[in-house]
Amino acid sequence: MKKGGILNRHLSGALAELGHGDGVLVCDAGMPVPDGPRVVDLAFRAGVPSFAEVLDGLLAELVVEGATAAAEVREANPGAAALLGGLFPALRLVPHERLKELSRGARLVVRTGEARPYANVLLRCGVFF
Template identity: 80%
Template sequence: MKKAGILNRHLAGALAELGHGDEVLVCDAGMPVPPGPRVVDLAFRAGVPAFAEVLDGLLDELVVEGATAAEEVREANPETAALLAARLDGLTHVTHEELKRRTSHARLVVRTGEARPYANVLLRCGVFF
């Protein structure tokens, strides 16, 4: 048994399969997920686990070379907007509709229990060298 890092076997396995350029959507409980991407659903109850907690755990494990969020997060959820800006260098924004469209190309979707609007980010994997 692992003693540190991500303990969820489904999520740990999915992360190990990611490569350079693959995209991972970390999303709130309400984000529609299209058919196609592998989904690891961590949602337990409204707010559990929180988006910030899951994002931090993923950022501890992944090399991220780019990230995209919905521009609507800035007004509708300033706390999450600030969190994303603080954690992700080079964060870009698109409309929520465009973010949903791009989700179909993600390799992995990690659904949280977050119940605040627009708590979604598309991460693009980099390399460690």
């Protein structure tokens, strides 16, 4: 048994399969999940687990070289916008419809229980060297 880090076996295994350039969509409970990518659904109840908690855990285990979010987050969810802006100074903002299109190319979707709008980010995996 693992003694730390991400304990969810489905999520831990999916992360181990990622490579450079792969996309990981971390999304709220309302984001349409596209057909194709592997999905790990962590949603339990509205707000549990939160977008911030899941993103924090993922960033502790992943090398991320880029991030894309919906421009609508700035007005609709200032808390998520501030979180993403602080974590990713070069955050790319696109219209929400474009983010949904881009998410079809993700290798992994991690659905949270977040119940605030536009708490979604598409991460691009990097390399540790």
